[in-house]
Amino acid sequence: MRLLSVVLSGGAGSRLWPASRQAFPKPFMKLGDSTLLQQAIERGQACGTGDLLVVTNKDHLFLTKDVLAQMVDPPEATLLLEPKGRNTGPAIALAALQCARQFGGDTVMLVLSADHLVPDVEAFVASASQAFRLAEQGALVVFGVSPTSPDTGFGYIEVEHVSRESQRATRFVEKPDLETAQEYLATGRYYWNSGMFCFTADAILSAFERHAPQLLTAARRALESSQVVGQTVQFELHAFGLQPDISIDYAVMERADNVHVVPAKFGWSDVGSWPSVAKAQTPDASGNTMPPDVVAIDTTGTHVQVSSHSPKVVATLGVHDLVIVDTPDALLVAHKDSAQSVKSVVDILKARRHETVHLPAVVHRPWGTYASLKEEDGYKVKRITVKAGASLSLQYHHQRAEHWVVVRGSALVQVGDVEHQTHPGEYRYIPLKEKHRLTNIGEDELVLIEVQCGAYLGEDDIVRLADTYGRV
Amino acid sequence: MRLLSVVLSGGAGSRLWPASRQAFPKPFMKLGDSTLLQQAIERGQACGTGDLLVVTNKDHLFLTKDVLAQMVDPPEATLLLEPKGRNTGPAIALAALQCARQFGGDTVMLVLSADHLVPDVEAFVASASQAFRLAEQGALVVFGVSPTSPDTGFGYIEVEHVSRESQRATRFVEKPDLETAQEYLATGRYYWNSGMFCFTADAILSAFERHAPQLLTAARRALESSQVVGQTVQFELHAFGLQPDISIDYAVMERADNVHVVPAKFGWSDVGSWPSVAKAQTPDASGNTMPPDVVAIDTTGTHVQVSSHSPKVVATLGVHDLVIVDTPDALLVAHKDSAQSVKSVVDILKARRHETVHLPAVVHRPWGTYASLKEEDGYKVKRITVKAGASLSLQYHHQRAEHWVVVRGSALVQVGDVEHQTHPGEYRYIPLKEKHRLTNIGEDELVLIEVQCGAYLGEDDIVRLADTYGRV
Structure with missing residues (x-):
């Protein structure tokens, strides 16, 4: 068979x-x-x-x-x-x-x-x-x-x-x-x-x-x-x-x-809502499902989930049967009985064209991920990861220059027509309108901190000249 | 008189x-x-x-x-x-x-x-x-x-x-x-x-x-x-x-x-607890005191406060008489009736020597502020602000090098015995053990993104050689 x-x-x-x-x-x-x-x-x-x-x-x-x-x-x-x-x-x-x-x-x-x-x-x-x-x-x-x-x-x-x-x-x-x-x-x-x-x-x-x-x-x-x-x-x-x-x-x-x-002689959940996510975990003596470092006082039946991308201490006091989900860009606090209505929240945010509906705080790309650490007028700080062997497109930007610091792994950084091997603690500068490319030449994940400077910092200011993933 | x-x-x-x-x-x-x-x-x-x-x-x-x-x-x-x-x-x-x-x-x-x-x-x-x-x-x-x-x-x-x-x-x-x-x-x-x-x-x-x-x-x-x-x-x-x-x-x-x-013929609050903070604000029709962009569904009597340093969307669903306070490094969800017990949370965190008890997410110094944007093994990213005319101490570090990108304002960056005027979008490198100093020479606040790289990144790895604030 x-x-x-x-x-x-x-x-x-x-x-x-x-x-x-x-x-x-x-x-x-x-x-x-x-x-x-x-x-x-x-x-x-x-x-x-x-x-x-x-x-x-x-x-x-x-x-x-x-x-x-x-x-x-x-x-x-x-x-x-x-x-x-x-x-x-x-x-x-x-x-x-x-x-x-x-x-x-x-x-x-x-x-x-x-x-x-x-x-x-x-x-x-x-x-x-x-x-x-x-x-x-x-x-x-x-x-x-x-x-x-x-x-x-x-x-x-x-x-x-x-x-x-x-x-x-x-x-x-x-x-x-x-x-x-x-x-x-x-x-x-x-x-x-x-x-x-x-x-x-x-x-x-x-x-x-x-x-x-x-x-x-x-x-x-x-x-x-x-x-x-x-x-x-x-x-x-x-x-x-x-x-x-x-x-x-x-x-x-x-x-x-x-x-x-x-x-089905097996336990099964379609994980269709936050209460069912909570049910799928083993509760503590108070019926709570939460990371061990949460400070929970007079708290029962409560589910707490914190994104690993923004670790923080969570304290709950005198609350019961809640769902608390914290991510770097959005926080949900709901009663378990109302958790089916999360869709209404999403509908409201959709109407506001809020990007937390569509994009996660950590955005996945074929070559790896990026997450915004800080954005204010004139600059943006990103944490970028690149998979072993992967490469971003050869690209340039009309409105921003970029400062790159490799903090983990080994990169090949192409700036103009010159390629530079770049190791942890090393820096490269990408001038405005200069073509550039980032490749992970190591065996481990590459992590890069990027500081973008410019008047406009949207993801759509990108001109791709060549791309492994057919995105030109 | x-x-x-x-x-x-x-x-x-x-x-x-x-x-x-x-x-x-x-x-x-x-x-x-x-x-x-x-x-x-x-x-x-x-x-x-x-x-x-x-x-x-x-x-x-x-x-x-x-x-x-x-x-x-x-x-x-x-x-x-x-x-x-x-x-x-x-x-x-x-x-x-x-x-x-x-x-x-x-x-x-x-x-x-x-x-x-x-x-x-x-x-x-x-x-x-x-x-x-x-x-x-x-x-x-x-x-x-x-x-x-x-x-x-x-x-x-x-x-x-x-x-x-x-x-x-x-x-x-x-x-x-x-x-x-x-x-x-x-x-x-x-x-x-x-x-x-x-x-x-x-x-x-x-x-x-x-x-x-x-x-x-x-x-x-x-x-x-x-x-x-x-x-x-x-x-x-x-x-x-x-x-x-x-x-x-x-x-x-x-x-x-x-x-x-x-x-006292005037309204008065000693702002001694979160409910009294909430009471001091004008509630909406549902008795909520929260920023206007919170998505509140079936929510009454609830106070929401989000740090301006980490703006995020907050959604509340089917909750009543809660206090929700979110900061970059700590989140509190409490029932208003239990809000007096916040001190117990602090006591528990003190026993764990948790730094959110002592330090705020944005740390104030005589010269300005700093906040950690990301910290992982081997590196740390900080946002640093320096007041007009202010200067950090002349200092060096045993275990870390620093990459500085000025993103707002004008800096004088001393590296070794050389001073460099540094403007938005410009970069300076501070090698390991090299003495350096950052001064705001503009009339507005200076904002700098710092990427520290090194094996040890504690605040105590600092040797001060000269300081305007008597901290040598």
């Missing part, structure tokens, strides 16, 4: 603002020691899958590559790069088509979401084995989670009776209202739909053929007009956009008659 | 952590447009006082001078610099002795606290006029505030009946317990002791002579052994320490028979 992990890595994650941003969504958030995306990939590996398909937005290519590069034992990965979001129906259809042509139609696809948390990987492996056996026999498997509350944030799956054994699904229902969810819970016949699936490429493709033939045709065309560049499949915007925006549940699962539910 | 303002500028202000710190206490906090100290000085000026005596800790000399320098119309000031805290008894005795010798014994002293908030200056002036008339006739005047709650944080003054007229005080009592405070409130015979006084130097000195002769003798000796340097009076530690640590209330007011209460 050939096993393939398919990781769906999408979503804006606005409910986890300010830790997640449009340009830095949930899969890239660290929870525990690693990002949620890495945890999903490792979960697949633990189940014995060899290769990996990741379906993600093209804007997140470099973030995704970073995650893979940081893994000790990364799988062979193919990245399907969506030019825009088109829901899980097209994503899974494209993954199945790609799987069939790359690995064969009898390959078993384990479809995982990149923004779930599954603390007990062993229990997950046991459920997955059950799913693999059913998938091999041609079933479409969905992992169902026994509901513990009438949650209105999930789809529900009806069965004969919730049990510890797998069984045929009788009905899929979309996110219900509270009253309906309460009824479902009372009957004992419903699972939460986890959004994790398992099937052979052939089985899901014939289900598409039968229940969503137009979608499948559109997906085939999108794949036919796509470009394979290295390990990526890049779709053409128009052909991609012709696919309907529809979930796999609506397109296939609701209609197919060979859908089986494998009950 | 000669009128003198005496401003008592002391106190640790730990109840307003993290905005106030040991090295940056309450009088130097900005509330509204200016610092509390400046507001106290201007309050005195509004009452027609000419000269000014400030009694403060010697560590706060430069902060105090900064406040005076930033005033449009600063009074002639003499600064009595205490080598350590010794309560209001000695402070007022020393001020009275200094007043008598500098301006004459019949001078009327208006004794103000540097950490009070009095929004209605006109009403204050009216009360002060009443006090001046009584003081001229030899009375010891205390300003009494009509209590609005059984507050246990104030001393109380008993009179025949609380009224709008001044009258003789019959008894002073220290901070009572809650039950006693409730009784006081019920009788209608008690004022809160505001800690503001008015008397001639002669009147208070003869009251000391009669009720606290040992204190007066010790104060005389402390003044005799003091050094007058410019506009400062610097006390010798031993002689100063021989004064008893006692309040003016205990030492004199409780015992004297010519104490009059002038009722």
Whole structure:
């Protein structure tokens, strides 16, 4: 049996603002020691899958590559790069088509979401084995989670009776209202739909053929007009956009008659809100989930999270059931009962065109990262990191000069036509309008402090003359 | 009638952590447009006082001078610099002795606290006029505030009946317990002791002579052994320490028979806690006191304060009656009912030897300020400001080299024996162990970005060769 992990890595994650941003969504958030995306990939590996398909937005290519590069034992990965979001129906259809042509139609696809948390990987492996056996026999498997509350944030799956054994699904229902969810819970016949699936490429493709033939045709065309560049499949915007925006549940699962539910015998969270992030951590005796150096007096049930980029002491006094998330450019203080409304905050900030909606405080680029340390009239101070072997574009600026001090690693600094090896503690000056380039020639990360001076310091004052990443 | 303002500028202000710190206490906090100290000085000026005596800790000399320098119309000031805290008894005795010798014994002293908030200056002036008339006739005047709650944080003054007229005080009592405070409130015979006084130097000195002769003798000796340097009076530690640590209330007011209460017809706050800071501001329709750019959803009665040194967006969701104070290095989230316990936070941080207890994020020096923008192994980035005409010491470092970029103003940078004029956008390098000095030769503030590189970056790696401020 050939096993393939398919990781769906999408979503804006606005409910986890300010830790997640449009340009830095949930899969890239660290929870525990690693990002949620890495945890999903490792979960697949633990189940014995060899290769990996990741379906993600093209804007997140470099973030995704970073995650893979940081893994000790990364799988062979193919990245399907969506030019825009088109829901899980097209994503899974494209993954199945790609799987069939790359690995064969009898390959078993384990479809995982990149923004779930599954603390007990062993229990997950046991459920997955059950799913693999059913998938091999041609079933479409969905992992169902026994509901513990009438949650209105999930789809529900009806069965004969919730049990510890797998069984045929009788009905899929979309996110219900509270009253309906309460009824479902009372009957004992419903699972939460986890959004994790398992099937052979052939089985899901014939289900598409039968229940969503137009979608499948559109997906085939999108794949036919796509470009394979290295390990990526890049779709053409128009052909991609012709696919309907529809979930796999609506397109296939609701209609197919060979859908089986494998009950999740593992703890699971879709990390859909700050309270669920808190729940996924082990609380202290007062029910708090917070770094050990927080000074918490008369504080219960409170979650505190501080960005590692701006370490600071946090004190809480006489507060209960709060969520406190501090980042260098944004602070959220919310009651856990209101945490679903974080999206409203993001909507308000969007209307104000506030950049904390889009950009994280530490901005990721293909070559590394940058973060603003201070900005005032006439100057800006940045901390820039460059990955080993990476290089910024050859560029110049119309309105600013730059002072560079290397503080870690080894750089090759090109100024005009001259190249200078530059080591920690050494300085280079980049005059106005002079072409320049920064390359990491060491084996470790390069860290540089940049002081920009000029009348205009926007990111758009950049003329790229050459670029490794095709951004000229 | 000669009128003198005496401003008592002391106190640790730990109840307003993290905005106030040991090295940056309450009088130097900005509330509204200016610092509390400046507001106290201007309050005195509004009452027609000419000269000014400030009694403060010697560590706060430069902060105090900064406040005076930033005033449009600063009074002639003499600064009595205490080598350590010794309560209001000695402070007022020393001020009275200094007043008598500098301006004459019949001078009327208006004794103000540097950490009070009095929004209605006109009403204050009216009360002060009443006090001046009584003081001229030899009375010891205390300003009494009509209590609005059984507050246990104030001393109380008993009179025949609380009224709008001044009258003789019959008894002073220290901070009572809650039950006693409730009784006081019920009788209608008690004022809160505001800690503001008015008397001639002669009147208070003869009251000391009669009720606290040992204190007066010790104060005389402390003044005799003091050094007058410019506009400062610097006390010798031993002689100063021989004064008893006692309040003016205990030492004199409780015992004297010519104490009059002038009722405060003005709004008054001792700004003793975050809720009182909030109360001093005009709330919005939801009872919130916060900057206009805070995103507040389902939020009431909440006070938000963000340091101007690290502007960020703050969002509050479903929270009520909180105090949220964010600074670059510390964040406090407290319920207003618990805000008195901020001192407990400070105590815990003291035990951890945490520097946010002592140092503010922006550190004030006689020549200007510095703030750390980023610190990691091997390097530190600082933003340094230098006042017009000011100069750092001529110094060198054993373990670090420094990169300087001037971003605002004009500097004279001495490196070794060479001096370089350095303008915005220009750079200077200070090698390891090389003597150097930074001087602001412009008329505006100088701003410099410094990148320190070295194995050890502590503030104590400094060898001063010459210093304008006597710190060699």
